[in-house]
Amino acid sequence: MIWLWITLVVIAVLGLTVIMISIYENRTLTVSRYRVESARIPEGFSGKKIILLADLHNACFGKDNERLIRTVEEESPDYIVLAGDMIVSDVNSDYSATVILLRELSKKCPVYYVKGNHELRVATHFEDYGKFWDTYKDEIKDYVTFLDNESAELYREGYKAVRLTGLDTAPEYYKRFRRAPMESEYLERVLGKAEENTYEILAAHHPAYYPDYVKWGADLVLSGHIHGGMVRLPLLGGMISPMVQFFPKYDRGRFDENGSVMLLSGGLGNHTLKIRINNFPEIVVAELVHTE
Numbered sequence: 001m002i003w004l005w006i007t008l009v010v011i012a013v014l015g016l017t018v019i020m021i022s023i024y025e026n027r028t029l030t031v032s033r034y035r036v037e038s039a040r041i042p043e044g045f046s047g048k049k050i051i052l053l054a055d056l057h058n059a060c061f062g063k064d065n066e067r068l069i070r071t072v073e074e075e076s077p078d079y080i081v082l083a084g085d086m087i088v089s090d091v092n093s094d095y096s097a098t099v100i101l102l103r104e105l106s107k108k109c110p111v112y113y114v115k116g117n118h119e120l121r122v123a124t125h126f127e128d129y130g131k132f133w134d135t136y137k138d139e140i141k142d143y144v145t146f147l148d149n150e151s152a153e154l155y156r157e158g159y160k161a162v163r164l165t166g167l168d169t170a171p172e173y174y175k176r177f178r179r180a181p182m183e184s185e186y187l188e189r190v191l192g193k194a195e196e197n198t199y200e201i202l203a204a205h206h207p208a209y210y211p212d213y214v215k216w217g218a219d220l221v222l223s224g225h226i227h228g229g230m231v232r233l234p235l236l237g238g239m240i241s242p243m244v245q246f247f248p249k250y251d252r253g254r255f256d257e258n259g260s261v262m263l264l265s266g267g268l269g270n271h272t273l274k275i276r277i278n279n280f281p282e283i284v285v286a287e288l289v290h291t292e
Contacts, residue, residue, distance in 0.1 A: 025276040026269075029061055029071055032282055034254055036220055036261050037289040040199045044156035046290035051075060051283060052265050054083040054205070054224025055116070058095050059269030059281070065101040068268070068283075075285050077109050079154065081164070082144065083224040084116020084205035088271050091132055099139050106143035112152060113144040114166035116205040116225060117174045117242075118271075124171070147203065149190045160198065162288075165191055167204040174206065176244050182209050187216040194218065207250040207264045208243075214260040220286070221262035228252040228266030228279040238279070252279070 051072055061067040072080070086102075087095045105111050115123065123133040137146070145152060147166025154162045167190070172180055183189075194200050194217025202218035205225050213221050229238010229251040238251030252266040266282040 021277055025278075025280050026059075026274060027061070028280050029067060029268075030280040030282050031071065031075065031285060032253075033285045033287070034261075034263055035287050035289050036263075037291045038199065038219060038259075039291050040219055041288050041290045042156065042160050042162065042199065043290045045154075045162055045199070045288050048078040048156075048288050049075060050201075050222070050286045050288070051077040051080045052083060052222045052224075052263060052286065053080065053086075053268060053283065054265040055085045055227055055267030055269055056098060056101075057085055057088050057118070057267075057269035057271045058093055058098050060097040061268075061281075065097050065104075069101060069104045071283060072105060073108060075283070077285070079109055079164075080105055080111045081201075081203050081222050082111065082113045083203050083222050083265065084114050085118045085224065085267075086113070086116070087118055087122075087136065089118040089121040089129070091129055095136060099136075099143075102140050102143040111144045112164060112166065112203065113140075113146050114203040114205060115148065115168050117169075117171075120168070120171060120174070151191075162199045162201060163195060164201045164203065167191065167202060169204065169206050169209075173209065174243065179208050179243075179245070182212045187212060191216070207262060208248065210250055210255060210262050211257065213262070214257050218260055221260065222265075222284075222286070223250075223262060224265045224267055226251050226264065226267075227270060228276070228282070230270075230273065230275050230277070230279065232278040252282070 086098055122129040148168040151163050151165040199219050200217055201220045202213050203222045207223035226241045231239045240246050241248045252264055255262040263284050265284045268281045
């Protein structure tokens with residue numbers, strides 16, 4: 001009997017420890033900085049900074065997200081890319097702090113918004129969410145540029161453009177428990193062809209299709225969705241993705257393939273299981289560097 005009580009006490013202590021660590025980590029912002037070098041980056045863009053924010057899920061860092069806003073401001077970005085899931089697909093959720101965040105960020109530099117699976121859900125399931133998406137979109141339309149399978153040309157005077165494209169990923173690619181293969185012509189069908197003589201930045205919420213993005217022609221991919229794998233283990237990385245896939249190949253950080261780079265945010269917030277262990281909320285800063 002004594003061993004049973006000892007076991008229960010140990011389990012309780014471990015559980016409490018995990019909860020306390022998770023609470024601390026969920027409230028602690030970190031900044032990850034990357035240099036992205038390429039001869040394809042125009043000289044006029046060398047030194048320009050893009051901040052990647054993803055998976056906020058209505059989380060709030062300080063009153064009205066003042067800590068998050070201040071931390072972004074300190075990085076002096078030239079552009080901000082929101083790679084989806086800034087809200088939660090719940091009609092009763094409060095996204096007021098998210099709206100304030102986007103309003104304040106838009107005062108600093110252009111902000112581009114790409115849908116994640118939560119935005120996609122509320123935008124397409126009218127029978128469940130009614131006018132949720134229309135209302136939210138109307139509140140932020142003056143603060144962000146939506147890229148729903150669309151591109152924006154980022155100009156610097158006297159230099160050719162960098163092109164930023166946002167992928168509005170189809171629902172069938174968000175299936176749980178398995179990764180549905182992406183049709184070979186899907187990206188070209190919804191986005192058009194990549195431009196050979198232009199540095200192509202692709203904002204795509206789902207990182208599992210990175211090899212497909214590379215084949216399409218993306219030089220730099222900005223992504224999120226995986227929440228860093230929630231619990232990160234040394235050498236093994238993130239344990240589980242929101243799609244209930246264990247130890248996903250692409251979980252958090254920088255990935256390089258065939259001359260392309262993907263920066264994958266560990267996310268800012270959570271939904272459902274709000275657990276983070278060895279996996280702090282993350283602001284990603286990408287500095288573009290022209291090389292000869």
